[in-house]
Amino acid sequence: MSYSLQFRDVFAACDFLLDGLVLTLELSLIAMVAGLVIGLAGAAGRVYGPKWISTPIAVYVEAIRNTPLIVQLFLIFFGLPSAGLKFDADTAAMVALSINLGAYTIEIVRAGLEAIPRSQIEAGQSLGLSNLQIFRYVIVFPALRLMFPALASQFILLMLATSVVSQISAQDLFHTASIVQSRTFRDFEVYIVVAAVYLVLALVFRLLFAGLYQLIFARR
Numbered sequence: 641m642s643y644s645l646q647f648r649d650v651f652a653a654c655d656f657l658l659d660g661l662v663l664t665l666e667l668s669l670i671a672m673v674a675g676l677v678i679g680l681a682g683a684a685g686r687v688y689g690p691k692w693i694s695t696p697i698a699v700y701v702e703a704i705r706n707t708p709l710i711v712q713l714f715l716i717f718f719g720l721p722s723a724g725l726k727f728d729a730d731t732a733a734m735v736a737l738s739i740n741l742g743a744y745t746i747e748i749v750r751a752g753l754e755a756i757p758r759s760q761i762e763a764g765q766s767l768g769l770s771n772l773q774i775f776r777y778v779i780v781f782p783a784l785r786l787m788f789p790a791l792a793s794q795f796i797l798l799m800l801a802t803s804v805v806s807q808i809s810a811q812d813l814f815h816t817a818s819i820v821q822s823r824t825f826r827d828f829e830v831y832i833v834v835a836a837v838y839l840v841l842a843l844v845f846r847l848l849f850a851g852l853y854q855l856i857f858a859r860r
Contacts, residue, residue: 649824650833660816661837667733667812668799674738675798676791679745684775686746687753697746704743710804712736717808733805733812741798748794752787753779785857792849796842803838813837 686697704712716739717732727735756779764774806815814834821830 643828645829645832646826647829647833649826650820650829653820653824656820657813657816657833657837660811660813663730663811664799664802664813664841667730667737667802667805667810668795670734671737671741671798671802672795674734675741675745675795678738678742679749682742682746683749683753686750688775701743701746704740705747709736709740709801710807712740713804713808729805729808729810732808733802733810737798737802737805740801741794744794745791748787748790749783751790752783755786756783788849788853788857792846792853795849796845799841799845800838 682697682701686694686701689697713732713736716736717727717729720726760778760782761774764778769777802812803814805812806818809815817830817834821827824830
């Protein structure tokens with residue numbers, strides 16, 4: 641059985657696919673920023689906060705990390721309207737991705753913070769530094785250096801996971817590709833192109849994070 645690849649119809653819809661790619665990048669970047677903020681705040685609260693703060697954070701982390709992203713997405717998009725809180729598809733996707741990434745980021749950041757030797761913190765205290773100064777100058781930078789590779793990997797995985805938002809009809813790359821497939825019936829060609837785009841995006845993000853690491857950490 642022979643099969644002839646024909647990409648003409650797929651490439652004819654490149655503008656439509658590009659719109660989906662733009663949304664994929666927007667969701668990825670917004671979720672990365674929001675997830676990092678959640679991660680930093682949550683990890684600080686879990687490591688240095690009192691029990692009434694650290695316990696709810698731990699529950700949030702375990703609940704998110706041990707349930708599928710698609711279930712979290714459906715709860716936000718289909719479940720919350722029952723409680724009177726309704727989001728459009730793009731907003732629900734952004735919220736779900738941010739919450740999901742935040743939980744994983746908390747654990748990565750927490751591990752980085754706890755990897756800082758106690759002796760370094762005591763040295764800062766002996767120099768008369770305040771707790772804020774110790775956190776800023778003694779803890780954060782070395783911890784970020786340790787956790788950066790894991791954070792970069794998690795961010796790339798998050799970018800790839802954005803494809804799940806197509807299940808609530810958010811017009812991301814995968815959803816627009818599905819529409820092109822339904823119009824052209826070139827299943828193999830459409831998903832070859834989509835796979836290639838995701839691969840290129842992952843490699844580009846990887847290079848960007850590697851360059852950022854060299855710029856911030858390797859030269860110091």
